[in-house]
Amino acid sequence: MAARRAFDTMMNGKQVNNALRNWQQIFLRANWGLFVVTTERDGITEVNPAFARMHGYSMEEMTGKSILDLTAPEFLAEAGGHMVLGEVRDSYEFDSLHVHEDGHRFPVQVDIINVRGDADELPYRIVSVRDITERKELEATLINAREQLRLLSAYQEHLLEEERKRIAREVHDELGQKLIAMQMGLSNLRLRYGADPTLLGKVEELHALVEDTIDVVRHVASNLRPAALALGLVQAIEWLAEDFSQRYKIPCRVETSSAELVLDDVVATTVFRVVQESLTNVSRHAGASEVNISLQCDKHQFQLLVRDNGRGFDPAVVREKNGFGLLGMRERVLALGGRLHIDSAPGKGTTMMIDISLSNPGKT
Numbered sequence: 485m486a487a488r489r490a491f492d493t494m495m496n497g498k499q500v501n502n503a504l505r506n507w508q509q510i511f512l513r514a515n516w517g518l519f520v521v522t523t524e525r526d527g528i529t530e531v532n533p534a535f536a537r538m539h540g541y542s543m544e545e546m547t548g549k550s551i552l553d554l555t556a557p558e559f560l561a562e563a564g565g566h567m568v569l570g571e572v573r574d575s576y577e578f579d580s581l582h583v584h585e586d587g588h589r590f591p592v593q594v595d596i597i598n599v600r601g602d603a604d605e606l607p608y609r610i611v612s613v614r615d616i617t618e619r620k621e622l623e624a625t626l627i628n629a630r631e632q633l634r635l636l637s638a639y640q641e642h643l644l645e646e647e648r649k650r651i652a653r654e655v656h657d658e659l660g661q662k663l664i665a666m667q668m669g670l671s672n673l674r675l676r677y678g679a680d681p682t683l684l685g686k687v688e689e690l691h692a693l694v695e696d697t698i699d700v701v702r703h704v705a706s707n708l709r710p711a712a713l714a715l716g717l718v719q720a721i722e723w724l725a726e727d728f729s730q731r732y733k734i735p736c737r738v739e740t741s742s743a744e745l746v747l748d749d750v751v752a753t754t755v756f757r758v759v760q761e762s763l764t765n766v767s768r769h770a771g772a773s774e775v776n777i778s779l780q781c782d783k784h785q786f787q788l789l790v791r792d793n794g795r796g797f798d799p800a801v802v803r804e805k806n807g808f809g810l811l812g813m814r815e816r817v818l819a820l821g822g823r824l825h826i827d828s829a830p831g832k833g834t835t836m837m838i839d840i841s842l843s844n845p846g847k848t
């Protein structure tokens with residue numbers, strides 16, 4: 485109302501005439517639909533050509549129709565609800581589905597503007613309607629592309645895991661066996677030439693070097709595909725936690741609902757990789773002095789928590805940055821129909837949570 489009074493006082497009679505002519509042109513030439521509904525008469529009173537054209541009717545055919553006459557019957561209940569909400573607010577916007585004269589459906593965006601009188605009565609409403617077929621098609625294409633990317637990424641993860649398994653086997657079996665053979669050979673040398681102190685010193689040095697190399701090979705193979713994963717998820721996570729504690733001198737405890745969790749291989753590998761990436765993040769970003777991992781599982785649901793008491797971060801801000809760790813974890817969990825949630829704030833530590841429904845294990 486205040487806006488209208490300001491408009492009225494600003495304009496003299498001539499200016500008002502000019503302004504009305506301009507608005508009339510907008511009404512007639514706009515390429516989006518516009519119509520007016522008054523409370524005195526049922527149905528649409530004034531309608532612009534674009535609105536009639538959009539629905540395949542002439543201007544005359546439009547007059548007297550109500551917006552609900554143009555709404556697809558399967559959308560009537562929802563549209564009716566929106567119209568009621570649209571009456572109590574000054575302006576209201578919703579997406580709807582309309583029917584063309586030839587019967588085809590098309591999506592529209594409806595904007596209602598309620599024009600109230602001085603006593604807050606509602607003499608009329610102006611409704612603008614846009615055909616949003618292109619926007620909806622684009623949205624569907626985007627959703628589809630996203631879904632395909634997700635499938636592709638899940639497939640590539642699968643290939644990567646298979647490749648890791650193969651390399652781990654080769655590193656462990658081929659390289660590991662050869663190193664053990666070398667170690668045995670060196671032990672023989674030690675026995676045979678033990679009397680020569682110079683030679684013995686060299687043999688001992690080589691023996692220690694081979695032993696270290698065997699440890700490195702085991703570590704590389706375990707990181708690629710922990711042998712513990714074949715024994716069960718709990719053992720594999722305990723191995724990760726122990727390795728992390730030793731390497732970074734940060735205590736890392738594992739708590740489980742049961743000593744043995746029998747999970748599908750894909751789920752177990754996903755959980756293992758999430759814990760692995762979470763611990764890498766703790767070591768790189770958190771500055772924590774303590775980490776707790778909890779694995780809870782019943783017949784229907786699996787839940788993982790990785791909690792650190794480090795510096796924390798704001799997930800809303802970080803989401804826009806270009807790290808791939810969190811994104812990769814989320815995608816892996818989503819591919820199993822699960823959910824990943826990050827609870828963190830600067831100075832408050834970080835808790836990484838995943839929930840996976842075991843009765844409905846997603847698409848992978």
Ligand SMILES: Nc1ncnc2c1ncn2[C@@H]1O[C@H](COP(=O)(O)OP(=O)(O)OP(=O)(O)O)[C@@H](O)[C@H]1O
Nearest residue numbers: 765766769770794796797802807808809810811834
């Ligand atoms: N436990 C944590 N404590 C503090 N900050 C964290 C933690 N985990 C993640 N972050 C923050 O979230 C950001 C994104 O993590 P993300 O794992 O996606 O990427 P990154 O670790 O930076 O790189 P990469 O792609 O190698 O994983 C990090 O850069 C860090 O700022």
Ligand SMILES: [Mg+2]
Nearest residue numbers: 765807809810
């Ligand atoms: Mg990371």
